[in-house]
Amino acid sequence: MSEIIRLESITKKFGKVIAVNNVNLSIENGEIHSIIGENGAGKTTLMRLLYGMYKLDSGSMFLRNESVRFSSPKDAIENKIGMVHQNFMLIDDFTVYENVVLGLEPRKFLSFDRTLAREKVRKLAEEYEMEVDIDWLVGKISVGLQQKVEILKLLYRNSNILIFDEPTAVLTPQESDALFQIFQKFKDSEKTVIFISHKLKEVKKVSDRVSIMRNGNLLKTFINKNLSEEQLAEMIAGRKISKTIPIRTKIGKAILKTENLTILGNKRIPKVKKMSFEVKSGEIVGIAGVVGNGQSELEEAISGMRKISSGKMIFNGKDATRMSVRERRELGMVYIPEDRIRTGLAPLASIRDNLVMGHQNEKFFLGSLEFIKRSSVRAFAEESVKSYEIVCKSIEEQVGTLSGGNMQKVVIAREFSQNVSFLMISQPTRGVDVRGIEFIHKKILDMKKSGGAVLLISADLDEILALSDRILVMYEGQIIYSTSIQDAVSKKIGLAMLGIRS
Template sequence: MNQNLPTEDNSATLEEILKLDGITKRFGNLTANDGISLSLAVGEILAVLGENGAGKTTLMNIIFGHYVADEGSVEVRGQSLPPGSSEAAIKAGIGMVHQHFTLAENLTVLENIILGREPLFSIRQKLSAGRRKLRALSEQFGLDVQPDTLVGDLTVGQRQRVEILKALYADAQILILDEPTAVLTPQETENLFATLRSLVKKGMSAIIISHKLNEILRISDRIALLRRGKLIGVVDAKDADRDQLAEMMVGRKVTRPKTQSLKAGAAVLKLENVSTSGASSSEDLKNVNLSIHAHEICGVAGVAGNGQNSLADLICGIRAPSSGSIELMGKKLTRFDCRTVVKAGVGRIPEDRHAKGIIGEMAVWENLVSEDLRQPPFIRGAFLLDKSAGCDHAASTIERYDIRCPGPQAETRLLSGGNLQKLILARGLSRQPRLIIASQPSRGLDEGAIAYVHGQLLEARKHGAGILLISEDLDELLSLADRIAVIFRGQLREIPAEASHDIRQIGLMMSGQEAV
């Protein structure tokens, strides 16, 4: 398949800043990294591509000193790093932007950035000097953030900017970004890529970990492919081709599901002049009108933090509207709680799988029955939980939805991201809901799992479900949705049918500009 690809890295002609030599890391029986050798040149963007569990994050954690490699060494400018010391890694100029941000929500941006950079015992905080440096950095690289905003009030995209600034503040020369675009909109992704390009132009180097092929091809100079802990090959981005990369990454051909055109049916969801209150002003919905019909996928595009959460929470039953009316399957909704909404026939796929979707410490079967807890066959008498019925249900669901786990009694937190999403899909879809609310259903998943999720949604659409698909991934919306609406500062506007696949138009509306 890839005989013509060099498995040895031979870019040593350029000035080399980072070198990995034979990195091997085992966790028990699992070899997460198997003899990986790579090098990074100054001014280069190297992408590390691989499916979930291929060992990308482990490798980065070794570089950054979170893990100690069993074998092999990490060298920065020819000097080998002491293993297992993040401090040394930071000192050597390595900055890491984690996939799950490591920011304290109750501190301001500035405080987060200088956190750990200050002397421990000092009477004066160096806030003003920090502020100056932060200002300079954000101007220099076009990373716009307010230093005194609480991180808890920032959107995901903004938080990532803070993470990058934090690394820059520590004088990073090598930036490692773990799945940086997983949480960004196309525009934000563009901004990030522009930032990265300007950074490398100024002599920095970057490693991007990702599984998003299109983006990788656009931003990186070289691509290192990992599969099951092994380095499969390093290719130049300009010579690479998407389908070939996908095949190398997954190890088999990935077929992407195709949509078929269906005639929309009766309305399953109708929002009339719905507003919410309680969130921030840009997150609160303002007079939203929306209807979704059977056999139809309605996509909601928008920059993070423009009301998507309010909209999803509303339909999931977490939040009540402050005004306006909601009709589910033609019936006006009067009680706003999760149980009522589920009973009315809504299948819910929450944005945050770990926080909302599952209870990690509980068993797979317990999570699969969590929405039907007080209903037969899972309840016996008034309050006895029927474990064997639950396990039977789980066993058949696991099989039907191909959830890879040791069994119904396994602890849920041990499942991989893709399998967690399968579990949540299984729970939401197995009751044949008439309305499905899916928030960022493919965020952070690999190609195989994304294809699976999309296939399931299209299958549900075929069987008559109406789907509200909220996504920040425009490719996803364009390939799945029958129509697209854009949410901006809590206002939802539908894209005229003739422009529904015009990315430029959608992008303009996402930034609040009027349709031309």
């Protein structure tokens, strides 16, 4: 094999933050090279430098031993480097083939040659065995298919170095496997794949070599087969990581009970249809499903942010169908939504203030004249920072300057600090590194241990399997499959996530 890319002493700063520090990396032609590391380690930044999205502060890049300098992605694309970003950049109102050729449309005289465009895209899809209808509007297809459109875009531009930044975070297990088969095809045709992921099982499965980043530095590049998943996790975190081990607890009475819950979506069409289920004390119920099958509407309705249009919800023995968010909270409900950093934090406020946000009125914090007791707030904040291992300079530091993982801890510390009988948590570890996963999983299991009821909503099937006592698969607003953890067969669940009942 020959070297296709070499990065030498690459550095990139954002203000005072050194995102990428003096990195050397060599990528071989035709390999699948994974890049792993903690949140904020510099993976995305390093790849964006290679893709011309950011300018290097210092260092050099070589492509097939020739020095290159990219001032925009256009330069990278011309050099056959392509990148699939985590947030797709497609146009919903265009068809699949229109999106693929966008900006490089085949022409016949002066006009867009649609026939040729369709033909070219169809051929590419066929060559890589991607089953996608090229005439569908992109806004109407699943996330998994949209990702294929992004890949077709790269192939249409003849990329032979393909960078994927956490491509499987949004996929079902079957879709991820299909993606890995496409990786193999790339390899067969001597294309090079660079793969960023927090899912170490996948990294083990697909990589030839693995590079580990920490704190802006590239620690080392390994041959994949020389390391186990546990060793990879240890390298990332700098210490041993314990696997999530499910615990048995006594399961008690129902804390949450829904009967024929029907909930309308934003377009006034039902997104949840007659859903009935229970979550009991000491139990974790996992809702598996591809994002967009009614989970967010369900969460919002249970938390009180969205109206329940018909059916009933009983919470802690009371009819909560029409209760406000506040009433539900006072009855012991905690909801930690998926995008907790954006909705749950005030980035410019201090860690201390964020930790008490929303509880200022609680007795504990109220002194004479109902003023907030400064010292108790302070003590509470110090204690949270310690017990949740929030890495910061002081509790006065602005939350917005923390790394993603530490911001999440602030939200979790705040929400878990009260009297909780029911926790609803959505995509708890999407994009979270191994240390963060270990931490969040432990907190969820602690909740169960202390008799809380947990509703876990996650598109990550491995996570659902690791934590849940019972699993419900949601598809198009309904539970189409349910199983206890003892009888769970991951293949069946994966199929149900795609709407296939077995």
